[in-house]
Amino acid sequence: MMSEDSCGRICCRGMYSCYWRHPSDRTQKCSCCWLSVLTAVSILTLFWMYICLMAYNDRDDVNWKVFSILKLWVNWFMVLIIISAVLTIYCTLLLVFALFQLALKVPLDLHSLHKFFLFLGVVFVALGTTGISLKWGxxxxxxxxxxxxxxxxxxxxxxxxxxxxxxxxxxxxxxxxxxxxxxxxxxxxxxxxxxxxxxxxxxxxxxxxxKEQLPRKPNLIGHRGAPMLAPENTLMSFIRSVECGVIAFETDVQLSKDRVPYLMHDHNSHFLRRTTDVLQKFPGKDLNHSTNLTWEELQELNAGDWFLKTDPFRSVSQLSEQEKKTAGNQSVPSLLQLLDLAKTHNTSVIFDLKNDDNNDTNDTVNTILNSSIPQDLILWLPPKHREYVREIAPGFKQVYNTVSDMNRDGADYLNVKYSALSTAEIGELRNRNVTVNLWVVNEPWLFSLLWCSGASSVTTNACSLLKDMSQPDWTMxxxxxxxxxxxxxxxxxxxxxxxxxxxxxxxxxxxxxxxxxxxxxxxxx
CATH class of the missing domain: 1.20.58 (Methane Monooxygenase Hydroxylase; Chain G, domain 1)
Known part of the structure; x- marks a missing residue:
């Protein structure tokens, strides 16, 4: 038996009750109730931490949502992860001290400060859960x-x-x-x-x-290139994705004031602010639409320096000095430049049209046809004007973002968010010889699960990580x-x-x- 002043007793009692010199001499009230509360909160925080870790694959969605409100690009999701981890470790350690006290037959007397922090923990998890349910269901x-x-x-x-x-x-x-x-x-x-x-x-x-029934490894499609290795939607990014062995470039197309298709994801009120120095180059200019700038003006922008400053994927340190220098001098590329790169490497191109209110489809299709890239390398995704595109460019592969539309047109290429289909549905579609591409998949556990399910390909930010996987994380x-x-x-x-x-x-x-x-x-x- 441990003595009343043994190190184990003093440590557990001090951490839990804040009585370091001697045990509490007051009557313990509701000690079992507070132990139950502590247990419940510990389980709750562990559950919340699990949610955060599983949602880490989609951290850009959170960061983008906050950026759209604050116009400030910070890795907000990492801040959330750190706070959640501290809270989980705190509650778990407190529960361990309580269990040790029970084993040592030391009376439980949870300090009021711990009670206050437990209350804050419950509020934090409740707000987080509510936020996911309302904004990120x-x-x-x-x-x-x-x-x-x-x-x-x-x-x-x-x-x-x-x-x-x-x-x-x-x-x-x-x-x-x-x-x-x-x-x-x-x-x-x-x-x-x-x-x-x-x-x-x-x-x-x-x-x-x-093992014999394991589907083949899904192909990789570079999401805006290889944004962990270079600034997104730049030629450097797409060249780095070629090194990963991607089968297609995924990008976003907008048109300039003088009708030149170029590559840029952010649009509307966020246009160019996150990934270029447009506020410094054109202060006071209206920047709420892609057509507010000409192609010549777009070429004046630096589209890579932001990547080095914000380090969105915490990957800049992995670049060589020459790569950093190259990344810092990137410009906004045109669609034609990407098509030339794709033609050189026999790589397909899939894209969204961010603004199709000025007949962007017609100008975009004409640019593609004039580039002389083989039509079968174009994976046409925008649903608007699909019949028109099918008529003037019959060689384009038509890609759908809903199963119902795909089935209606008798097509066989689907491109959806990875969470839109169950693993069973993925398997059923593959049995029908439907090509299933899932976006955006960055974490090895998720890639492994979709691999086992039979996904044809995934769109990813982490092509450099996933290309090295020779098998799923686990199979049994x-x-x-x-x-x-x-x-x-x-x-x-x-x-x-x-x-x-x-x-x-x-x-x-x-x-x-x-x-x-x-x-x-x-x-x-």
Whole structure:
């Protein structure tokens, strides 16, 4: 037994209750309730941290949304990740200290400052969850999708955690004298354990597959080139994506005041502000539409220096000095320049038309036809004027962004956000020989899951990372997984049974000693 002033007791008591020199001499009120609150908040923050990590693939969506409001480009999602990580670590450590105190039989007395921070944690997670639900609802599908990649391992981790906690649960069960409390403790623990042990019956992952049945690796399409290696939508970026072996360049086309198609994603009130020095070059000029500047004026802009200053993907440090110099001197490219590059490397081109209110389709198609690039290298995505494009450029591959439109026209090329389809739907479409491209996929876990599902290709910012993957992060034969699942459950049950017996014997011994101490004085009398 540890002494009252042992280092373990002092540390746990000090961290949890802020009593460093001596234990609290006041009566503990609602200590069990606050332990329950701490446990609930810890689980809540862990769940929130999981959401943040799974949503990391789409961090640009958050950063872009904030930029559209504040007109300031900062990696806001990373700020969110850091705050969430600090909160999760804080709550988890506090819970560990509480459990140690229980094991050491130290009275629990949660300090009021910790109570305040727990309240702030609940508010933070509640606001974050509400924000996702209201402004980013599609991300919940990503979280559900991620469970197909993580659920087998989360289940094993959950079984391990239950096994460790069982010591304290059975200790409380045997110490409690009230029958109702014993029934409640055991009912809750058994219910949670049964759910955890049997949850693999509901786990369906495309990566639980025979090795021979694993689909081929999806091809890569460079999202605005290779924006982790060079400024997005610049010639340098597309050249770097060629080095990754992409099969297509994905970009965004707008037209200048003098009707020259050029490459730029941001539009409307955000036009050119994020990725060029337009505010310095043309102060006071109206910059709310692509046609506010001529092609000659666009050529005066620097489209690469922002990349070095903001380092949007924290990747600038990986560039050589020569690459940094090249990146800092990029200009806004025309569509014709990209078509020439694509023709040279026999690479397809897929793009969005950001503004089609001045017959942009006609000028864009004419530019493509005049470039002499083979028509089968053009993946035509804009839905507006599709019939017109099909008529004057029959060689273009028609790409659709909804299954219904694709089926209506009897086409076989689909380009949708990765969360728009379930893994089962991807497999069904591939069985129909439909080419399925999914955007934007940056994280290896997501790429692995879509690989197992049978995706034809993915549009990515991280082509340099995904090109080196020779296999998914994990695959497992279904029968092997069943053996591992059942083995882990059985081992956990055996350990729990042994812990239950040990705690019962320990409790009985404690009762026997207590009765002996009461009997000896009576015999003496």
């Amino acid at each position: 599609k991300e919940w599908h990503t979280v559900l999708l991620s469970l197909q990649a993580t659920a087998p391992f989360l289940q094993m981790g959950g079984v391990g955690a239950l096994t460790l906690v069982s010591w304290l649960v059975f200790q409380g069960f045997h110490r409690t004298r009230r029958v109702a409390s014993k029934i409640l403790i055991m009912a809750v623990f058994v219910g949670v354990s049964v759910a955890m042990f049997l949850s693999p019956l509901l786990i369906q992952s495309p990566c639980l597959v025979e 034969r279904p029968d092997i997984y069943r053996i591992i699942w059942i083995t882990v459950d059985l081992v956990s049950l055996l350990i729990m049974f042994a812990v239950f017996i040990l705690q019962r014997e320990k409790a009985n011994k404690g009762i026997f000693c207590l009765e002996s101490e009461r009997t000896i004085p009576l015999l003496t009398l």
